[in-house]
Amino acid sequence: MDLRITEIFLSIQGESTHAGRPCSFVRLTGCPMRCVWCDSAYTFTGGERFSFEDILAKLKEFGCNLVEITGGDPLAQKSVFPFISLLCDLGYEVLIETGGFFSTEKVDERAKIILDVKCPASGESERNYWANLERLRADKDEVKFVITDLNDWGFAKEIIEKYHLETCAKEILISPIFGVENLAEIAETVSRSGLKVRLNLQLHKYIWGANVHGV
Numbered sequence: 001m002d003l004r005i006t007e008i009f010l011s012i013q014g015e016s017t018h019a020g021r022p023c024s025f026v027r028l029t030g031c032p033m034r035c036v037w038c039d040s041a042y043t044f045t046g047g048e049r050f051s052f053e054d055i056l057a058k059l060k061e062f063g064c065n066l067v068e069i070t071g072g073d074p075l076a077q078k079s080v081f082p083f084i085s086l087l088c089d090l091g092y093e094v095l096i097e098t099g100g101f102f103s104t105e106k107v108d109e110r111a112k113i114i115l116d117v118k119c120p121a122s123g124e125s126e127r128n129y130w131a132n133l134e135r136l137r138a139d140k141d142e143v144k145f146v147i148t149d150l151n152d153w154g155f156a157k158e159i160i161e162k163y164h165l166e167t168c169a170k171e172i173l174i175s176p177i178f179g180v181e182n183l184a185e186i187a188e189t190v191s192r193s194g195l196k197v198r199l200n201l202q203l204h205k206y207i208w209g210a211n212v213h214g215v
């Protein structure tokens with residue numbers, strides 16, 4: 001079996017509660033969404049087919065037990081599901097970063113999901129697949145809201161309350177886009193909310209610059 005891949009690389013996990021940990025990234029090609037602030041548009045087309053064996057060989061070379069499958073949207077390719085299970089069988093700690101359009105139902109239960117909920121300024125909030133929120137596991141899954149302004153934050157708060165995310169998810173990540181002008185105002189607003197959330201800054205961009213793509 002194989003997967004269409006844009007890149008495989010070793011870096012530091014830049015987001016979520018795993019931020020700062022060395023991590024291998026497998027970035028799959030393709031995504032049906034078109035978020036206006038997307039920093040991974042180069043994954044929409046192209047890529048190269050890699051057999052499972054070739055991907056595993058690369059990961060072995062990196063020697064890192066934490067692996068994130070990202071994209072694009074990694075769940076756009078059906079063969080990702082057996083690949084995730086294979087990684088889990090081999091003892092890897094597996095993170096899945098998904099855009100929230102595809103169902104997470106077939107993801108191996110041993111993998112940890114970081115599920116995006118698209119806010120209005122993304123232009124794609126109508127396409128969130130809400131059933132995914134009902135499948136979250138409180139001991140391992142995280143929900144991420146990328147926000148560009150306080151209107152997005154208001155939307156995030158509504159969804160957090162409506163789906164009881166403070167109890168259903170391990171962590172709720174509030175992720176202002178890199179370079180947002182009113183970051184301090186957003187941070188202060190989040191801190192006063194009384195909600196069990198975490199401000200999530202993209203660590204890799206602070207290290208390597210704004211042009212480093214999302215993970």
Ligand code: SF4
Pocket residue numbers: 031032033034035037038039040041071072073099
């Ligand atoms: S879901 Fe992710 S990869 Fe797809 S357009 Fe949105 S930000 Fe980009």
